[in-house]
Amino acid sequence: MTTIETSSPPAVRSSRVNAAKLLSRYGTFAAFIALLIFNLIVTPNFVSWQTLNVNLTQVATIVIVAVGMTLVIATGGIDLSVGSLMAIAGAAAPMIFMGQLLPIENMGILIILSFILPILLVMAFGWFNGFLVTRFSIQPIVATLVLFIAGRGLAQVATNGNLQVFKNPDFQFIAMGRIAGIPAQVVVMIIVAILAHCLIRYTVIGRQIIAVGGNEKAARLTGIPVRRVKTFVYVISGALAGLAGLIVVARNSASDANLVGLGMELDAIAAVAVGGSLLTGGRANILGTVLGAFVIQLVRYTLLANGVPDAAALIVKAGLIIVAVFIQQRADKA
Amino acid sequence: MSMISRRTFMMAATAMGALALAGSVAYAELPALAKKDTYKVGFAQTESNNPWRIAQTESMKAEAAKLGYQLVYTDAAGSAAKQVADVNSMIAQGVDVIFLAPREEKPLIPAVMAAKKAGIPVVLLDRNVDQSLAKAGEDYVTFIGSDFIDEGKRVAEWLAKNANGKSKIIELEGTTGSSPANDRKKGFDEAITAAGGFEIVASQTGDFARDKGRQVAEALLQAHPDADIVYAHNDEMAIGAIAAIEAAGKVPGKDILVLSIDGGKEAVQAVVDGKIAAVVECNPRFGPKAFETMARFAAGEKIEPWVINTDKFYDASNAAAELSSAY
Numbered sequence: 001m002t003t004i005e006t007s008s009p010p011a012v013r014s015s016r017v018n019a020a021k022l023l024s025r026y027g028t029f030a031a032f033i034a035l036l037i038f039n040l041i042v043t044p045n046f047v048s049w050q051t052l053n054v055n056l057t058q059v060a061t062i063v064i065v066a067v068g069m070t071l072v073i074a075t076g077g078i079d080l081s082v083g084s085l086m087a088i089a090g091a092a093a094p095m096i097f098m099g100q101l102l103p104i105e106n107m108g109i110l111i112i113l114s115f116i117l118p119i120l121l122v123m124a125f126g127w128f129n130g131f132l133v134t135r136f137s138i139q140p141i142v143a144t145l146v147l148f149i150a151g152r153g154l155a156q157v158a159t160n161g162n163l164q165v166f167k168n169p170d171f172q173f174i175a176m177g178r179i180a181g182i183p184a185q186v187v188v189m190i191i192v193a194i195l196a197h198c199l200i201r202y203t204v205i206g207r208q209i210i211a212v213g214g215n216e217k218a219a220r221l222t223g224i225p226v227r228r229v230k231t232f233v234y235v236i237s238g239a240l241a242g243l244a245g246l247i248v249v250a251r252n253s254a255s256d257a258n259l260v261g262l263g264m265e266l267d268a269i270a271a272v273a274v275g276g277s278l279l280t281g282g283r284a285n286i287l288g289t290v291l292g293a294f295v296i297q298l299v300r301y302t303l304l305a306n307g308v309p310d311a312a313a314l315i316v317k318a319g320l321i322i323v324a325v326f327i328q329q330r331a332d333k334a
Numbered sequence: 335m336s337m338i339s340r341r342t343f344m345m346a347a348t349a350m351g352a353l354a355l356a357g358s359v360a361y362a363e364l365p366a367l368a369k370k371d372t373y374k375v376g377f378a379q380t381e382s383n384n385p386w387r388i389a390q391t392e393s394m395k396a397e398a399a400k401l402g403y404q405l406v407y408t409d410a411a412g413s414a415a416k417q418v419a420d421v422n423s424m425i426a427q428g429v430d431v432i433f434l435a436p437r438e439e440k441p442l443i444p445a446v447m448a449a450k451k452a453g454i455p456v457v458l459l460d461r462n463v464d465q466s467l468a469k470a471g472e473d474y475v476t477f478i479g480s481d482f483i484d485e486g487k488r489v490a491e492w493l494a495k496n497a498n499g500k501s502k503i504i505e506l507e508g509t510t511g512s513s514p515a516n517d518r519k520k521g522f523d524e525a526i527t528a529a530g531g532f533e534i535v536a537s538q539t540g541d542f543a544r545d546k547g548r549q550v551a552e553a554l555l556q557a558h559p560d561a562d563i564v565y566a567h568n569d570e571m572a573i574g575a576i577a578a579i580e581a582a583g584k585v586p587g588k589d590i591l592v593l594s595i596d597g598g599k600e601a602v603q604a605v606v607d608g609k610i611a612a613v614v615e616c617n618p619r620f621g622p623k624a625f626e627t628m629a630r631f632a633a634g635e636k637i638e639p640w641v642i643n644t645d646k647f648y649d650a651s652n653a654a655a656e657l658s659s660a661y
Contacts (some may be wrong), residue, residue: 044557050582054552057581161383161412182365251542252574258383259543304550305557310539311510 001007023327024135028276028291029318038134042077043305048242051301053183057251060189061244063290065264066271068237070289073272074200075138075230076213076281077133077140079237082268084151084243086261087127091155093246094164094255098172104155109168117295119242125151126238130231148265164255175251185247192240197286206284209233213281270317271296274324295320347394349425364472365453367431374404375628376424376432378445380461385598389661390460394433397621401592416443421445424550425452431628432456433620434474439464458625459620460643463603470639475631478641482514485595485614485645486521492612492649493593494529500562500591504554506547506575507535508567514616515539518567518595535561540571547571551578555590565593569613571603576609587611597648602660605653607643612649617644618661 013066022031072079095101104110114244125147133164135227140210169176177184200206208229211219219227226307249255269279276294296317303313349387377394381387391407398405406429410417424432425448432449434456436442446468449456456474463474474483503526508515518653519537526532528630535558547570555561555578564579566572579586586592587608594601597615604610623643630636648656 018372045559048556050527051556053581054556058552156383161381163384248545252548252577254544254573259545266456301553304553307536307538309510309549 001249012111025276025331026169026286026325027327028274028295031274032291032298035302039298039302039305043302045306053259055294055297056186056189056303057183058074058301059270060183060185061247061295062249062264062267062271062297063189063293064192064240065237065242066193066268066275066289066293067286068233068240069265069284070272070275070277070284071174071196071200071209071233072140072237073269073277073279074209074213074281074284076216077230077233077234078144078242078269078279079126079129079145079234080144080265081125081129081151082237083134083261083264084148084155085122085238085241085247086264087152087155087257087259088158089242089245090091090249090255090260091159091164091257092118092121092320093171094166095158097168098164098166107170114171115174117244118246119239120201121244122163122238122245123235124238126235127231127239129238130234133234134227134230150229152257156179159255159257161257164249165253166255167253175247185251188243188247192243195291200284200286204268205229205232210284213283215282257321259303267296269291272322276324278328279325292324340582344486364475365450365455366656367455367628368549369632370430372402372404373430374406374428374488376406376421376427376429377405377408378417378420378424378432378434379409380435380437382409383412385510385661386596386616386618390435390620393619394624395621395623397625401625403625410437412437414438417442418445422448423456425449429454433459433624435459436461436463440467443467448659450474455631457624457631459624471637476627476637476639478620478627478643478646480616481642482616483516483521484642485616486518486523487525488521488614488645489593489595489612490522490525490529492647493526493563493565493591496611497532497563497591500559501532502561503532503534503563504551504558504561505534505566506540506550506564506566506571507537508539508542510539512609514540515542515567522565530613532563534620540566540574542568542570544570544574547576548572548578551575552581555579555582555584562589563591563593567595569594569596569598572601572610572613574602576604597660599657602648602657603655605650606647606657608650612647615646615648615660617643617645 010185069079069082093114095111095334099110114240129144132138133140163193173184175185179187208224212226212229245260250262271293272289273279274295275285275288277283277288299316300313303316336425341542374567375398379391383389395405406424406427408420410420417437421434423430432454436458442463446456446463458477459477462477468474492604503575507519536554538550538554540550547566551564551574564575566575572592575592579590584590591611592609594610594613598611601610601613606611620643623641627641660661
């Protein structure tokens with residue numbers, strides 16, 4: 001009797017732990033597979049290269065931004081400014097290659113500059129986010145709220161709120177071109193995800209990011225440059241947001257400072273949450289984030305293709321996030 | 335004691351307020367406009383960050399200059415609060431008439447009421463105010479604007495004549511719940527059902543935005559490969575849809591007819607290029623209609639509550655010729 005009493009509760013608990021752990025580890029993947037199967041049965045014309053193409057090109061910018069967001073969240077922070085930074089980069093690039101900012105005649109140089117300068121610019125803004133977080137110990141959600149609000153304003157002021165329309169095949173290669181038959185932005189997405197995965201897995205700074213998010217005080221005591229690590233993730237997040245901003249404007253042949261990247265911070269955070277990274281920090285699951293973005297994209301596509309209104313898609317997205325976070329918490333508590 | 339006195343005070347204040355309200359209700363007469371050779375006219379624009387607004391402002395300024403009227407122009411830069419302040423400053427400057435393009439339905443009511451109290455007639459342009467709080471012919475002279483239902487209807491009627499056997503329609507709606515989106519859908523859907531032989535295979539919102547319109551169009555074109563007509567509620571979504579059609583390896587104008595409303599320069603250029611089949615213009619040129627209505631009002635005519643500003647129509651037959659006059 002006593003043996004049963006003492007041994008059985010732990011046994012029950014451990015099996016529940018396993019189930020929860022398993023679900024938290026493979027839940028996103030299972031959801032993804034379930035969505036695929038659902039689409040194969042229900043959605044008309046789902047099996048085609050064009051479907052893959054549409055979904056991959058549409059998800060690319062979310063993945064790129066969400067990867068940066070994963071790094072920030074891994075340090076226990078959050079970056080609300082990504083959407084506005086997209087707008088800034090998206091507004092700056094056309095101004096550069098249309099020759100409004102710099103007195104340079106050579107188109108080739110202008111094109112190269114219109115990639116480099118906007119990204120450097122938003123990296124500076126990312127650094128500013130990091131500066132507020134580390135120097136003044138402002139909570140990340142408030143510190144990045146500053147640029148969330150002001151950043152879009154800056155982009156609007158710079159363009160006077162006007163739509164910038166352009167046609168420039170060289171610049172637009174990043175969104176319209178194909179590399180070995182694969183859309184360029186999808187290639188960019190894959191490279192970004194792989195690099196970030198390797199950064200977390202195999203580099204010192206990657207380990208330091210996890211350590212800072214796991215226990216900041218302990219990290220500082222072991223000699224990790226906490227401030228530098230934190231600033232680094234905001235700069236990377238800014239750079240990736242800028243890259244995504246360039247892709248969006250290139251794809252649309254137009255830059256609208258009012259709309260580029262609007263709501264992107266929420267999509268990115270949702271992708272991270274669904275992907276299984278803890279929002280309290282200390283864990284960075286890049287592959288999970290990619291899968292999370294895929295799930296969100298596929299949900300949106302499924303509902304659209306089956307004639308469900310957009311409003312319902314938002315509710316389903318919210319439901320997904322709740323389920324994902326719930327599963328994680330269960331796995332962690334157990 | 336103090337409680338009672340405070341209550342008495344509150345009751346007195348309430349009574350005073352009610353009296354004041356009664357007073358304002360009793361004052362329910364629309365201000366009149368004297369007949370004069372020249373007028374000092376106010377135009378409170380809501381924002382000027384897009385070609386449509388700029389064309390509207392230009393038209394008002396040009397017409398005022400033509401008539402030799404003095405125009406007091408303000409730009410609220412997208413803020414309802416600033417627009418209320420703008421109208422108040424026009425009242426202080428003693429303008430004869432205020433043309434107001436209200437930013438929002440409710441927040442601009444105080445501005446309309448303040449002008450009325452100061453005895454200055456207000457004419458609303460392109461957007462209306464909340465009809466439960468202010469009425470045409472009572473609080474303001476009239477509302478001048480396009481008929482969004484008719485815009486949708488005209489697209490459908492053109493399509494019924496020129497579809498050439500194409501029949502499966504994807505509709506890209508504007509922002510859910512906005513009046514242009516509701517009306518453009520209503521006008522089109524009713525007219526296309528009446529025409530017969532057409533089928534709307536999918537209808538989803540693209541939020542009046544190019545990027546969203548493109549993404550939604552990509553998904554819908556993929557799910558409905560037999561669709562051969564795209565009807566977008568504005569130019570931005572139509573241009574997004576063209577990008578989606580081209581990405582799907584089809585030719586806009588040949589495989590798929592694209593129809594739009596708004597008629598900005600970029601869209602009219604696309605009609606010239608054959609990418610958009612037809613577009614109904616949402617006319618921004620308010621000057622002639624606005625000042626004509628004002629003259630009628632000054633002459634003592636009773637103005638209908640809604641003066642319709644007529645819209646142009648562009649298709650392959652006239653786009654090239656009209657391109658220079660598109661906004």
